[in-house]
Amino acid sequence: MRVIKNGMVLIGQEVLHRDILFDEEKIIQIDEHIQCEEAEVIDASGLTVLPGLVDVHVHLREPGYTQKETIHTGTLAAAHGGFTTIFCMPNVIPYPDDVETIKEYLHRIEKEAVVRVYPYACITTEEASKEVVDMKAIKENFCIRWFSDDGVGVATAEVMHEAMEKAKANDCMIVAHTEDMKYRKPGACVHDSQVNRDRGWLGIPSACESSQLIRDLALTQEVGNRYHACHISAKESVEALKAYKEKGADVTGEVTAHHLLLEDIDVEGPNWKMNPPLRAHEDRMALIRGLEDGSLDMIANDHAPHTEQEKNKPMNQAPFGIVSLETSFPLLYTEFVKKQERWTLGQLVYWMSEAPAKRFGIEGIGKIREGYRPDFVLVDLEHETTIDKTQFLSKGSNTPFNGWKVFGAIKETIVSSKTVWKG
Template sequence: AMPNVLPFPSSEEVMKDYLDLIQKEAIVHVYPFATITKNEAGQEIVDYASLKKLGIEWFSDDGVGVASKEIMKEAMLSAKENDVLFSCHTEDMNYRAPNASVHASKINEEKGWIGIPSACESEQLIRDLELVQDIGNRYHACHISAKESVKALQKAKDQGLDVSGEVTAHHLLLEDKDVQGPNWKMNPPLRSHEDRMAIIQGLESGVLDLIANDHAPHTAEEKARSMEKAPFGIVSLETSFPLLYTEFVWKQKRWTLAQLVNWMSTTPAYRFGLFDRGEIKEGKKADLILVDLEHETKIDASKFESMGKNTPFDQQKVHAQIVETYVDGQRVWKG
């Protein structure tokens, strides 16, 4: 769970409250990130050692990039010393105009929308990877959307750095030409066809390691605002697997089911140090979903468990319906 929540989990005290809440209320295993900088303000690094004592080994300022190179260097040095993983949403706000809401492209400009260029993501990623090369800390790049970012990660991996990158289902499936309104507004935005092909190939070649959700619930009222004023983000937890299976395994026959499971389950578990789960194997945690792959169904946002219904995929036909969820071998949900 990303730490862009209030109060920010930037201290031991706040994180203890979150962990108590998770213990009391969570139905599935929940692993919260702590912030890289206090309150995601980019000014002062948090005490990674004290949070690691609580079992928190993952840190992110998700939603914003750490603007200062000096602060990021200080943070990475401490991360290296404490052996914790940074998971970064890179975003250099110098490249982004106020009210920007979509990818900077001709298609979107013709609709009168203000665009976010790919450099907004890739330039800060390049900076971070140069720091990683000097410092040697562990680094994970969140929701990669631009071909320039794929190229930067390829270079870092060729140098033998301990880096990884992820893509989301929506960036694998949609492009700038698909955007119809605020339910297609997310950060990073849906980019060009060329970018989408680059991230698909990056995933298939191993430059990108895994698929994440970037699940961002918002109310219907929030998403009913204008394109400029509506918040970024869509819900994704309940749709990612059905959509990706249907498009890439069932329709295109481009991927195998095993590949998709590896990218969505096994690799993430191992990258984030959850070695007792992520695959169906004796001795591992029995955290499982049962899926009906035989019948076509429709995504119905009104039936989501999430309080957020904001999805561009409502009523889309899929050939994979999740029917049961098991946690530690116990059934916790049945459709």
């Protein structure tokens, strides 16, 4: 048994002086002063104790792209960023799209991961938008209930409709990267706006995302399945989600830290290039308001590591994506809680833990409560530090936030009562 003593603990929306006693399975007791002789003491003096963060959108790159990241380094990065549960995207090689490959994939994860990992399976074989995978077999064998073709949009309404029917029949969720791949021009690398056109960069229109999202929302309304939209970036997408929620569709959406913090005007080079791109000021404001009014439901990272060599290419050739597991909590805490005082700590942490856990149906995680899993992150909210990409545990250092001054340094991360990272 272990006990966290002398810390301030986030319980619901309140930050209270509490001790927490737990064993490997669960939180046993939360009280003002806990005396337990046989428990190992973790001293949290000066620190705030949060529930372990949950991220439903991570690229671990293994198998297939281990030069970019591995299951081991990616989950270490998660621990370093305060994440105790992550969901990894299936655009790896071989694609986890049938029982055999997934068996092997889960084996690797079990061996290498230092935090809790739930893998997605593909919606279509090799994410090719042709053949919908055998969701029934995948769910029955491995309890995987989340399907995504992240990296690409499912090309046709016909295939997406079939996937939704299967998801509904098997009580699974479709998690969609919505993008009309044919509408995006080759070499397009940023948001399609005047400021980017002036810099000579080819743009990706907002409708690339929103048109396919609107298609999916219409389909999901018809079918009645559960649907979650990845990395919403455009104001039209926020409006569409809001409208379909009002119609009663079972839909949710996520937004990333970088889309909440940066705009097209901030782009300096390939480390600001991601898909979907950083859009205009009014889009960013719509994302913030969307999260606040419930049109959007949670914050996810879309951690997408690449090698420095790949990112050193010119803007139109460098791959899309940035690393974010190790920066998102301090960045969001600093900007929206500390500086702007726009959100409470409890609100931010809700969007990064309880909200995703609830929507993705993982019981017993996402908040600090007796009986819940002993997953914690100990944070120093008071001291300012500088983001230093050379200190990342991820193999990737492709971040636009290097050198930013932040509060909210992660000091210790505990998963199922075990310390998996300590600074």
